[in-house]
Amino acid sequence: MDTRKKILDTASRLFYQQGYNATGINQIIEEAGVAKASLYEHFKSKEDLLIAYLEFMFEQTISRFRHVVSTKVEAKEKISAIFEFLSLNTNSKGFHGCQFLNIAGEIPVENLRVYDVIRKQKNGLRALFAEILKSDSMGDHELQSGESLADGLYLLFDGAIMSCKVYGDSWPVVAAHKSALKLL
Amino acid sequence: MDTRKKILDTASRLFYQQGYNATGINQIIEEAGVAKASLYEHFKSKEDLLIAYLEFMFEQTISRFRHVVSTKVEAKEKISAIFEFLSLNTNSKGFHGCQFLNIAGEIPVENLRVYDVIRKQKNGLRALFAEILKSDSMGDHELQSGESLADGLYLLFDGAIMSCKVYGDSWPVVAAHKSALKLL
DNA sequence: TATAAATCAGACCGTTCTGTATGAATTTTT
DNA sequence: AAAAATTCATACAGAACGGTCTGATTTATA
Structure with a gap:
C-alpha cells in the first residue's frame, strides 16, 4: 500500500x-x-501533516453532505436529510465531534494555514445551506434574508455537533433539527 | 495580594x-x-489549577448572564439582552471564544473532572433559557416543547460563540440573534 | 542485471514539560 | 520577641516531544 x-x-x-x-x-x-x-x-513537519488531514477531511465531509442532499428535492427535506445524517454520525461509536472545531480548540487563531482550511469547510457548509434555500420558492422569508437564515441553520448545526461531543449524547441534534424546521 | x-x-x-x-x-x-x-x-497539579479556573469562570459567566437578564421583564427582551451581551464580548479585543468549549477542544472527553464542570456551565445556560421561556405566556409554542425550544436557543448561542472565534468576526451573533427571535 | 529511488530501523539532539526537593528568607501569629 | 507558617529561588529528575542523520536494505526502473 x-x-x-x-x-x-x-x-x-x-x-x-x-x-x-x-x-x-x-x-x-x-x-x-x-x-x-x-x-x-x-x-x-507535523503541521504539514495536520494541514493534509484537514484538507482530506474537507473533501470528505463536504462531498458527503452534498451527496446526502442530492437525494432529496424539496428544501425542507434536504435540510432534514442533513440533520438526519448528522444524527447518524453523533450516534455512531466513533464520534468525537467535528474534526475542524476540534482542531480549532487546539491551535491558536494566529495560525492562518490551519484556520484557512477550517474556515473553508465552514464556508462550504454555509454555502450548502444557502444553495438549498435559494433554490426554493416556499415562504420568501421576509423577516430574515436568505443568507442570514442559512447562517442560522449552520449555527444550529455546528452548535449541535459541539454539544453532542460535550454531552456524549445526541439530543442536541434532535433539538437543532426541530429548531431548524421551525426557522424555515 | x-x-x-x-x-x-x-x-x-x-x-x-x-x-x-x-x-x-x-x-x-x-x-x-x-x-x-x-x-x-x-x-x-496543573489539572487542579485547570479545574479551579473552570469553576471560577462558571461562577462568573453564569452570574453575569443572570444579571443581564434581570434588567428586562419580557421574555423576548431577556433573550435579546443575552445576545447583545454576547455581542459585547465577541466585539471586544480580548475575545478568544468560550472558555469552556476551548478547554473541551484540548481535553479528552474521558476526563470527567473537567467535563463535569463544562457540562455544569452549559446546563446553567440551558436552564437560564428554559426559565425565561417558562415565565412567559406568549405564544405557547405548540410545535416545540419549551425544553426543546430553550435548547434551540442555547445551540444558536454556543454555535455563535464558536463561530465568532473561528471567523474572527461577530456576524454569527447577529445571525444567531435573528434566528433566536424568529424561534420565539 | 545494473542503477536509481524509496523505505527501513533506530540512535541521537536539543528543547520543553510537569513535578519534587532543599534550605534560606520572609511574613504572620502567638 | 519567639514560634509557626508561608513564600522564596533554584537546581534537578524523569519523561516526552519534534526533528535530523546515518547507513543498510528493499523496491522499482531502465
Whole structure:
C-alpha cells in the first residue's frame, strides 16, 4: 500500500480520536508501520501533516453532505436529510465531534494555514445551506434574508455537533433539527 | 495580594488567551511573580489549577448572564439582552471564544473532572433559557416543547460563540440573534 | 542485471514539560 | 520577641516531544 496514504490515514484516525497535541509522531509511525524518515520525506513537519488531514477531511465531509442532499428535492427535506445524517454520525461509536472545531480548540487563531482550511469547510457548509434555500420558492422569508437564515441553520448545526461531543449524547441534534424546521 | 489569587488570575488569563496546553507552569509562576513551590502548595497539579479556573469562570459567566437578564421583564427582551451581551464580548479585543468549549477542544472527553464542570456551565445556560421561556405566556409554542425550544436557543448561542472565534468576526451573533427571535 | 529511488530501523539532539526537593528568607501569629 | 507558617529561588529528575542523520536494505526502473 502507498506509504503516504498509510501515514495520512493513521494520522487522521489518531488526530480525530485523541486530538492533535495528544498524538505524537512516534505513535503515528508505529501504528502506520512506517519509518520516521519516511514520514518526513512525505510531510516536512507535523503541521504539514495536520494541514493534509484537514484538507482530506474537507473533501470528505463536504462531498458527503452534498451527496446526502442530492437525494432529496424539496428544501425542507434536504435540510432534514442533513440533520438526519448528522444524527447518524453523533450516534455512531466513533464520534468525537467535528474534526475542524476540534482542531480549532487546539491551535491558536494566529495560525492562518490551519484556520484557512477550517474556515473553508465552514464556508462550504454555509454555502450548502444557502444553495438549498435559494433554490426554493416556499415562504420568501421576509423577516430574515436568505443568507442570514442559512447562517442560522449552520449555527444550529455546528452548535449541535459541539454539544453532542460535550454531552456524549445526541439530543442536541434532535433539538437543532426541530429548531431548524421551525426557522424555515 | 493573596498568592493563591495571583496564581489563579494569571493562569485564568493565560489559559484563556493562549490555551491550556500552550501555557506552561513556568510561564504562570513567572507572570504571577510567584515561586514554583508556592504554586504547588496551593494547587497540587496543573489539572487542579485547570479545574479551579473552570469553576471560577462558571461562577462568573453564569452570574453575569443572570444579571443581564434581570434588567428586562419580557421574555423576548431577556433573550435579546443575552445576545447583545454576547455581542459585547465577541466585539471586544480580548475575545478568544468560550472558555469552556476551548478547554473541551484540548481535553479528552474521558476526563470527567473537567467535563463535569463544562457540562455544569452549559446546563446553567440551558436552564437560564428554559426559565425565561417558562415565565412567559406568549405564544405557547405548540410545535416545540419549551425544553426543546430553550435548547434551540442555547445551540444558536454556543454555535455563535464558536463561530465568532473561528471567523474572527461577530456576524454569527447577529445571525444567531435573528434566528433566536424568529424561534420565539 | 545494473542503477536509481524509496523505505527501513533506530540512535541521537536539543528543547520543553510537569513535578519534587532543599534550605534560606520572609511574613504572620502567638 | 519567639514560634509557626508561608513564600522564596533554584537546581534537578524523569519523561516526552519534534526533528535530523546515518547507513543498510528493499523496491522499482531502465
